[in-house]
Amino acid sequence: MAFSEKVKNEAKRRACFRCVICHEKFVEIHHIIPQAEGGDDTIENAAPLCASCHDLFGGNPEKRKQIREMRDYWFDLIEQRFNGEINILEPIQKDENNFNMLKSKGxxxxxxxxxxxxxxxxxxxxxxxxxxxxxxxxxxxxxxxxxxxxxxxxxxxxxxxxxxxxxxxxxxxxxxxxxxxxxxxxxxxxxxxxxxxxxxxxxxxxxxxxxxxxxxxxxxxxxxxxxxxxx
Known part of the structure; x- marks a missing residue:
């Protein structure tokens, strides 16, 4: 199975339709734990990612914990900033530096x-x-x-x-x-x-x-x- 439209829309809304890593627009919903490994199709396993971040980090098992943490942090930040609603008067800037947080070595x-x-x-x-x-x-x-x-x-x-x-x-x-x-x-x-x-x-x-x-x-x-x- 795949994510339902309801789960996809909920994940996108909670992320303000932005990638949870770089904050770029135009996202798809990524399975943090792949379906092949028993990952379910619930919001808990969903992470909105842009095409670039998905290609760079989505298939790397070592990044799953960090992707989940960055997703939770971004969801909370959007909730606090917009009370769950999109405010077009407050544009969100793309954050390329977030790539550095996913590097293996700090x-x-x-x-x-x-x-x-x-x-x-x-x-x-x-x-x-x-x-x-x-x-x-x-x-x-x-x-x-x-x-x-x-x-x-x-x-x-x-x-x-x-x-x-x-x-x-x-x-x-x-x-x-x-x-x-x-x-x-x-x-x-x-x-x-x-x-x-x-x-x-x-x-x-x-x-x-x-x-x-x-x-x-x-x-x-x-x-x-x-x-x-x-x-």
Whole structure:
């Protein structure tokens, strides 16, 4: 069997009639799991792809998981942007850089936090590394490897700065922009598609009072990450 017209139309509508990989128009509905391997004809197995992306990635078993993730991400994005309806006044641009997310190998970012570095210094360095990686290798899968020298307390664990850098900052904020993060505390794989809309301006503010002052002084922050200090 093949997809019913109802399933085809539903998949196209949810993708805003765009390819879920490159966002180009004129799509056909692709079986993520081929029918020959038991793939069904439901919306869960359907991915709108343009002819180019279908030829490049559709027949590669290694890309199935990523195609599904990119489809789910694109469906959610369209739902949030248009509430499920097409808005012809907001054209969608083709995104050729999404091809890079489907390449077998990504890039590795490695950083060592030295003993003299505090939270703000280390966080700022990681942000710059992320921004530079996106500029030099747009939308490639990114893998962060983080080592930490010193910063231990008597009990053997990490001090407050390095605990927050790993748990709150890296896992709570940076994880969205990486495919995986590997740190002394833990190694984690991102269970969603890596985000690539990396903000050009990110302010690290550890003092809530200082945050209020800055927001009053400059009202146009593109992104602010707040980590309150302990009293």
């Amino acid at each position: 890039i590795v970012i490695y950083h060592v936090v030295y003993e003299h570095e505090d939270f703000e210094t280390s966080a700022s360095i990681l942000i710059k590394l992320l921004q530079n990686a996106q500029k030099r290798f747009p939308n490639y899968k990114r893998h962060l490897y983080l080592d930490i020298e010193g910063h231990k307390v008597k009990s053997g664990g990490f001090d407050q700065d390095m605990f927050e850098l790993q748990s709150d900052f890296s896992l709570g904020f940076l994880m969205h922009f990486f495919t995986s993060i590997h740190m002394p505390l833990v190694g984690v794989e991102n269970n969603k598609v890596q985000l690539n809309n990396v903000p050009e301006e990110i302010s690290i503010i550890s003092d809530e009072k200082e945050l209020v002052k800055k927001m009053r002084k400059e009202s146009k922050y593109k992104h602010i990450v707040v980590y309150p200090t302990e009293e």
